[in-house]
Amino acid sequence: xxxxxxxxxxxxxxxxxxxxxxxxxxxxxxxxxxxxxxxxxxxxxxxxxxxxxxxxxxxxxxxxxxxxxxxxxxxxxxxxxxxxxxxxxxxxxxxxxxxxxxxxxxxxxxxxxxxxxxxxxxxxxxxxxxxxxxxxxxxxxxxxxxxxxxxxxxxxxxxxxxxxxxxxxxxxxxxxxxxxxxxxxxxxxxxxxxxxxxxxxxxxxxxxxxxxxxxxxxxxxxxxxxxxxxxxxxxxxxxxxxxxxxxxxxxxxxxxxxxxxxxxxxxxxxxxxxxxxxxxxxxxxxxxxxxxxxxxxxxxxxxxxxxxxxxxxxxxxxxxxxxxxxxxxxxxxxxxxxxxxxxxxxxxxxxxxxxxxxxxx
Numbered sequence: 001x002x003x004x005x006x007x008x009x010x011x012x013x014x015x016x017x018x019x020x021x022x023x024x025x026x027x028x029x030x031x032x033x034x035x036x037x038x039x040x041x042x043x044x045x046x047x048x049x050x051x052x053x054x055x056x057x058x059x060x061x062x063x064x065x066x067x068x069x070x071x072x073x074x075x076x077x078x079x080x081x082x083x084x085x086x087x088x089x090x091x092x093x094x095x096x097x098x099x100x101x102x103x104x105x106x107x108x109x110x111x112x113x114x115x116x117x118x119x120x121x122x123x124x125x126x127x128x129x130x131x132x133x134x135x136x137x138x139x140x141x142x143x144x145x146x147x148x149x150x151x152x153x154x155x156x157x158x159x160x161x162x163x164x165x166x167x168x169x170x171x172x173x174x175x176x177x178x179x180x181x182x183x184x185x186x187x188x189x190x191x192x193x194x195x196x197x198x199x200x201x202x203x204x205x206x207x208x209x210x211x212x213x214x215x216x217x218x219x220x221x222x223x224x225x226x227x228x229x230x231x232x233x234x235x236x237x238x239x240x241x242x243x244x245x246x247x248x249x250x251x252x253x254x255x256x257x258x259x260x261x262x263x264x265x266x267x268x269x270x271x272x273x274x275x276x277x278x279x280x281x282x283x284x285x286x287x288x289x290x291x292x293x294x295x296x297x298x299x300x301x302x303x304x305x306x307x308x309x310x311x312x313x314x315x316x317x318x319x320x321x322x323x324x325x326x327x328x329x330x331x332x333x334x335x336x337x338x339x340x341x342x343x344x345x346x347x348x349x350x351x352x353x354x355x356x357x358x359x360x361x
Contacts, residue, residue, distance in 0.1 A: 003201060003202060003206055004202075004206050004209050004210050004213070007056075007198040007199075007202065007206075007210045007214075008210055008213045008214050008217070009143060010194065010198050011052065011191075011194075011195055011198060011210070011214040012143075012146070012214055012217050012218055013142035013143055013146070014142075014191035014194050014195070015187050015188070015191055015218055016142070016145075016146050016149075016218060016221055017142055017145075017191075017265055017269050019091070019094065019095075019187075019269070019307075020149070020221075020225075021145055021149060021243060021261075021262045021265050021266075022098060022240075022241040022242070022243060022244060022262065022303075023225065023229065023239075023241060023242030023243035023244070023245075023246075024240065024241060024242065024303070024304065024307045025183065025307060025311075026222060026225045026226060026229060026242075027229055027237050027238075027242055028179075028307055028308055028311070029179045029180065029182065029183035030179070030180070030183070030222065030225075030226050031166070031225075031226045031229040031230055031237060032168060032237065033168060033172075033173065033175070033176045033179070034166065034167060034168045034230060035230065036173050036176060037176060037180075037226055038223065038226060038227070040176055040177065040180055041219050041222065041223055043177070043180065044180055044184060044219055044222070045215045045216065045219045047180075047181070047184050048184060048188075048211075048214070048215035048218060048219070049211045049212060049215045050211075051184070051185075051188055051322060052195060052210070052211040052214055052215060053207060053208065053211040054322075054325070054326060055188075055192055055195040055196050055199065055325070056195060056196070056198060056199035056202060056207045056210060056211065057199060057204075057207060058196050058199065058325065059195075059196035059197055059198065059199030059200050060199045060200070060201075060202055060203075060204075060207065080321070080324065083317045083320060083321065084189075084276070084317070084321065085277055085281060086313070086317065087186075087189055087190070087313070087314045087317045087318070088190070088273050088274075088276045088277040089277050089291075089294050089295055089298060090298065090306065090310055090311065090313060090314055091190055091273050091311075091314060092270055092273035092274050092277055092295045093294075093295045093296075093297075093298035093299040093301075093306060094299070094303055094306040094307060094310075094311065095266050095267075095269050095270035095273060096116075096119060096120075096123075096270055096295055096296065096299040097299040097300075097301070097302055097303040097306060098241070098266050098303045099115070099119055099263065099266045099267060099270060100112055100115045100116055100119065100299070101240060101241070101302075101303050102241070102244065102259065102262065102263055102266065103115045103263070105244075116296070116299075119267070119270070120292055120296060122267070122271075123270065123271060123274050123292060123295075124288060124289075124292060126271040126274065126275070127274060127275065127278055127288045127291070127292075128288065141261060141264055141265055141268065142265065144261065145261050145262070145265055146221065148257070148258055148261060149221070149225070149243060150221065150224060152228075152243060152246055152247055152250065152254075152258065153224045153225055153227075153228035153243075154224065154228075155250060156228050156231070156232055156246045156249070157224075157227055157228045157231050157232075159249070160231045160232045160233070161232050161233065161235065161236060161246075161249065162232065162233040162235070164233050164234075165230055165231055165233060166229065166230045166231075166232070166233050166234050166237050181315065181319070182312045182314075182315025182316065182318075182319075183315060184315075184318075185315045185316075185318030185319045185322060186311065186312070186314035186315035186317075186318045187318075188318055188322065189314060189315075189317060189318030189321055189322070190273075190314070190318075192321070192322070192325075198210070225243075228246075229242055232246065240303060240304045241262075241303075243258075243262075244258070244259060244262060247259065274291060274292070274295065277291050277294075277295070278291045298310075
């Protein structure tokens with residue numbers, strides 16, 4: 001399990017990050033359908049399992065030092081890079097908006113424009129000098145954040161803000177599979193390169209174990225989160241950041257601790273998303289400023305509106321990228337299978353000598 005658990009923690013920590021921490025994603029893509037969403041989690045588990053298995057298998061025998069050196073992007077690179085750039089700009093703008101809203105709600109006397117300026121300046125410095133230290137911080141922060149979210153959800157489930165559980169007024173269950181698919185593919189798109197890298201050095205048996213355990217943990221956390229949001233009624237469900245709203249009920253110390261961790265997760269995710277968007281842009285002149293301008297412009301839409309109405313675009317792009325990877329994976333593994341069969345079925349020198357002696361007799 002020495003190689004399995006680190007890969008599991010990396011995958012789970014990457015998928016359940018800053019976007020999940022607000023609670024808005026779970027509310028929009030799952031909990032708004034009520035208890036019906038719980039019955040679709042086994043399908044989500046299967047989807048995660050097979051996509052994780054695919055991506056880990058890609059990274060098993062291949063080394064990639066850059067997201068755009070994956071085989072899927074050697075053809076139609078301009079189109080694929082544009083899609084990925086769009087996805088990360090949407091995602092990063094949501095993180096910027098979330099950071100500003102989180103700070104504004106706790107420091108009411110300070111104008112939002114000040115927080116925008118501070119975060120954008122920090123972002124520019126990160127683009128200029130790199131963010132390796134922030135990635136290390138995120139590696140510790142995210143598992144701690146997951147444990148805190150589970151603690152919060154368990155407490156809020158048994159101590160809800162209201163006795164009236166959330167019941168959707170217009171139950172459109174037929175939309176749930178699409179919503180679930182968009183959520184899964186959108187989050188996988190934002191972290192698939194890290195998942196590919198996690199496959200390095202793993203054999204087929206370990207890949208299956210990592211895929212199963214990672215999928216189970218993610219689906220379990222989603223299950224706990226859905227139950228928590230349903231139990232706490234419409235007011236929490238419709239909040240911009242449901243989990244942050246619930247954290248106020250657990251005391252000032254826990255609330256400050258939770259908000260600090262969410263803010264740190266938002267900022268580190270924002271910086272890493274900015275860096276990926278920056279790499280995807282095809283031109284070089286004024287690239288940093290243009291990236292920041294795009295993210296800032298979209299962030300003005302607002303965190304809740306981005307997640308509700310624009311975030312699904314990331315899921316659609318994710319579907320395109322994963323399908324492209326699946327076809328590409330099949331094509332570049334074919335030669336290795338052929339060479340493997342050749343080695344297995346080609347007779348050894350000793351076998352040829354034995355056959356010669358047998359023929360002479």
